[in-house]
Amino acid sequence: xxxxxxxxxxxxxxxxxxxxxxxxxxxxxxxxxxxxxxxxxxxxxxxxxxxxxxxxxxxxxxxxxxxxxxxxxxxxxxxxxxxxxxxxxxxxxxxxxxxxxxxxxxxxxxxxxxxxxxxxxxxxxxxxxxxxxxxxxxxxxxxxxxxxxxxxxxxxxxxxxxxxxxxxxxxxxxxxxxxxxxxxxxxxxxxxxxxxxxxxxxxxxxxxxxxxxxxxxxxxxxxxxxxxxxxxxxxxxxxxxxxxxxxxxxxxxxxxxxxxxxxxxxx
Amino acid sequence: xxxxxxxxxxxxxxxxxxxxxxxxxxxxxxxxxxxxxxxxxxxxxxxxxxxxxxxxxxxxxxxxxxxxxxxxxxxxxxxxxxxxxxxxxxxxxxxxxxxxxxxxxxxxxxxxxxxxxxxxxxxxxxxxxxxxxxxxxxxxxxxxxxxxxxxxxxxxxxxxxxxxxxxxxxxxxxxxxxxxxxxxxxxxxxxxxxxxxxxxxxxxxxxxxxxxxxxxxxxxxxxxxxxxxxxxxxxxxxxxxxxxxxxxxxxxxxxxxxxxxxxxxxxxxxxxxxxxxxxxxxxxxxxxxxxxxxxxxxxxxxxxxxxxxxxxxxxxxxxx
Numbered sequence: 234x235x236x237x238x239x240x241x242x243x244x245x246x247x248x249x250x251x252x253x254x255x256x257x258x259x260x261x262x263x264x265x266x267x268x269x270x271x272x273x274x275x276x277x278x279x280x281x282x283x284x285x286x287x288x289x290x291x292x293x294x295x296x297x298x299x300x301x302x303x304x305x306x307x308x309x310x311x312x313x314x315x316x317x318x319x320x321x322x323x324x325x326x327x328x329x330x331x332x333x334x335x336x337x338x339x340x341x342x343x344x345x346x347x348x349x350x351x352x353x354x355x356x357x358x359x360x361x362x363x364x365x366x367x368x369x370x371x372x373x374x375x376x377x378x379x380x381x382x383x384x385x386x387x388x389x390x391x392x393x394x395x396x397x398x399x400x401x402x403x404x405x406x407x408x409x410x411x412x413x414x415x416x417x418x419x420x421x422x423x424x425x426x427x428x429x430x431x432x433x434x435x436x437x438x439x440x441x442x443x444x445x446x447x448x449x450x451x452x453x454x455x456x457x458x459x460x461x462x463x464x465x466x467x468x469x470x471x472x473x474x475x476x477x478x479x480x481x482x483x484x485x486x487x488x489x490x491x492x493x494x495x496x497x498x499x500x
Numbered sequence: 501x502x503x504x505x506x507x508x509x510x511x512x513x514x515x516x517x518x519x520x521x522x523x524x525x526x527x528x529x530x531x532x533x534x535x536x537x538x539x540x541x542x543x544x545x546x547x548x549x550x551x552x553x554x555x556x557x558x559x560x561x562x563x564x565x566x567x568x569x570x571x572x573x574x575x576x577x578x579x580x581x582x583x584x585x586x587x588x589x590x591x592x593x594x595x596x597x598x599x600x601x602x603x604x605x606x607x608x609x610x611x612x613x614x615x616x617x618x619x620x621x622x623x624x625x626x627x628x629x630x631x632x633x634x635x636x637x638x639x640x641x642x643x644x645x646x647x648x649x650x651x652x653x654x655x656x657x658x659x660x661x662x663x664x665x666x667x668x669x670x671x672x673x674x675x676x677x678x679x680x681x682x683x684x685x686x687x688x689x690x691x692x693x694x695x696x697x698x699x700x701x702x703x704x705x706x707x708x709x710x711x712x713x714x715x716x717x718x719x720x721x722x723x724x725x726x727x728x729x730x731x732x733x734x735x736x737x738x739x740x741x742x743x744x745x746x747x748x749x750x751x752x753x754x755x756x757x758x759x760x761x762x763x764x765x766x767x768x769x770x771x772x773x774x775x776x777x778x779x780x781x782x783x784x785x786x787x788x789x790x791x792x793x794x795x796x797x798x799x800x801x802x803x804x805x806x807x808x809x810x811x812x813x814x815x816x817x818x819x820x
Contacts, residue, residue: 237608244605245622248684252629254648255637266640271648313532320529332530339537343801345741345772346794347544349779349787350551354544370540373533403518404525433630435744440780453632457639458751458759464640467752471633482628486621493624493685494692 252479259283259469266464282469286456289466291445292473295452302364302448303431306371307424313373314423315416318381319408323394333382340375348440355441366441367448371431377423383495384419385412422492425485432478449474552792558785570792580793582766583774584800586671590746590770591739591804594675598683599735603728605683606690607716620691623684631681635748638677639664664749670768674745682738686731693727694720725812732812733805740801743772771797 257272258265260279265272286292320326321333351370352361360366389412397407435450442448444455456470482489552571555564574580609619626634641648642663650660663673697720705715721728746762746769760781762769769777775797779790 237611237613241605241608241613241619244684245619247680248622248625251634251637251641251680252625254641255633258640267646269646270651271646317530317533320526324526324529326523326526329526332534336533339541341737342541342545343737343741343798344541345743345775346798347541347548348775349791349794350544350547351540352780353547353551353787354540370536373536375533375537378530378533404521408529429628433628433632435631440776450630450632453630453636454748454751457632457636457748464643467636468640471636475629475633478628478630479625482625483621486624487617490620490624490688494688 252475255468255475256472258465259472261465263463263465278465279469279472282465283473285466286470286473290452290455290470291447292449292452292470295447295449298364298447299432299449302367303428305368306431307428309368309372310374310377310427311420311424314377314381315385315413315420316408317373317378318383318385318416319412321378321382322386323389323391323412324404336375336378340379345436348437352440361441362443362446364442364446364448367431367434367438377427380423380492381416381419385416388419389415418488419492422488425481425489426492429478429482429489548791548794551787552795554788556786556788556791558787563788566788570789571796573789574792574796579766579769580771580774580796583762583769583771586667586746586762586766586768587740587742587770587772587800588804590671590674590678590742590768591736593671594678594682595732595735595739597675598679599686599728599731601679602683602686602731603690603716603721605687606694607712607720609687609691610694610720620688623687625684626681627685629681631744632748634677634681635745636752638673638680639749639752642673664763665767667765667767670749670763674742674749674768677745677749678739678742682735686735689731690724690727693724697723729809729812732808736805736808737801740797740804741772742770743776746770746773747776771800 254273256279257275259282261272261276262278265276317336321329321336355361355366358365360369393411393415394407397411402410433450434448435454438448438451439454442451444451447455453467453470453474457467553565553567555566555569605623609616613619642650644650644660644662644664647663649663650658653661661669663669701719701723702715705719710718747759749768750761750763751759760769760773760777762773771793775790775793778786778793
């Protein structure tokens with residue numbers, strides 16, 4: 234009994250410690266890093282280091298870009314996934330089951346396999362270096378569709394839709410007036426999950442953007458590569474890029490965890 | 501003219517529109533997903549195969565068809581095999597302990613527990629952290645001269661370890677980063693499955709005097725087998741595609757040799773990083789060669805995931 238708590242507390246400690254330590258380093262001078270033992274408490278240099286981050290890379294622009302990209306992707310994924318989830322869960326049409334199976338199967342296709350032709354496509358569309366290249370391919374995804382299908386087939390009573398039909402609602406009217414309000418709790422979770430993964434996406438932005446117009450993760454990788462011995466700078470950037478997300482997670486973590494546990498198991 | 505025929509036409513028109521609405525609108529609702537998938541998922545996939553059969557670089561205007569030439573060159577390329585070995589090594593080192601630990605943690609969380617939510621949130625915290633942040637933080641922790649990990653190890657008489665320099669040590673360091681990020685996430689998925697196991701089974705086992713570990717082995721693991729298979733397959737596919745960790749570790753550990761080689765001696769270059777090197781970091785932008793490597797990587801993913809599927813299907817726990 235006691236051992237169980239001790240184990241879980243130890244695991245919680247190891248989960249949180251690296252993040253804490255990044256703040257410790259980010260709030261000190263580089264000289265403090267050449268110490269044995271290494272510092273374990275925050276110093277008073279955080280703001281100066283953060284200012285240095287903004288001087289070194291276009292971090293303000295990166296924050297705005299990340300907000301626009303992750304924000305618009307989340308809204309679009311919430312909308313299109315609810316739309317498709319509604320069709321799969323509650324409407325009858327020929328080929329529905331086959332299409333749903335195909336949707337789930339696409340989750341298994343490794344996205345990296347197509348990165349080279351995807352890049353060539355972006356060159357053709359002249360979207361390289363712009364945030365279109367990040368937003369447009371991500372407007373809806375199989376996980377979102379599957380997640381909303383699961384939720385709506387369970388949580389949305391068919392009688393409610395039938396009542397709407399009797400009142401003369403078109404399918405679109407049903408979606409707008411009945412489905413969207415009913416889908417709100419799950420859509421919110423999906424939106425948060427999507428926002429986090431879009432905010433944290435690294436590889437594709439690195440390939441398709443350039444350092445003058447980065448997202449947060451691309452800016453961070455510039456910091457980490459160009460200033461190899463300046464760990465303080467890298468970790469100060471890391472702290473600003475990560476803390477907003479950690480804060481959101483601390484506030485809504487309960488719901489997000491519920492969503493992950495619901496969405497993943499049935500796969 | 502009486503009003504009757506007009507009303508009839510109107511009603512008929514409305515019913516046509518109604519049928520159309522019922523029949524067609526579902527397709528319109530699922531269309532955005534399928535259109536986007538075809539344009540940005542399926543098309544690139546198929547096109548990669550086509551590109552891989554050509555001598556195809558970004559710099560030249562002509563693309564010469566060379567059949568399986570790229571594949572033949574690849575199979576004779578020692579760097580390709582090195583990357584394959586590294587991918588498998590890092591994959592095994594990170595996935596096996598991670599999944600065992602995740603099952604055990606889920607088992608601990610599956611009992612009546614105070615601060616349940618707090619523990620769950622702390623478990624998922626690493627997963628919210630971006631991969632860039634993880635590698636930058638851990639590169640500092642794994643630093644050779646002033647890193648926290650070497651400092652702690654020195655209490656036990658372990659000498660200074662240059663983590664990024666060696667093959668084995670760098671694979672361990674990368675595996676720790678991957679484990680740190682994903683163990684809690686997988687634990688939560690296992691936990692969700694465990695909560696669906698009927699409580700009576702545990703009550704009966706407790707009455708029979710079975711220990712906690714025995715219950716885990718004989719009840720929980722067999723009951724959540726579908727989830728175990730699911731997680732094993734997903735983790736395998738993820739592990740075969742590791743790229744951001746070695747790429748950033750090479751950058752921020754100061755090993756030199758560019759970001760795409762995975763250390764100066766390619767000691768931690770994974771397959772995905774090899775593809776990136778050939779396609780984007782190489783001065784020739786050799787898309788044909790990189791595409792061929794992508795397809796071989798895909799083949800490797802399918803084979804390894806298939807093997808793991810067969811193995812994990814046989815997991816029976818302790819049912820004797």
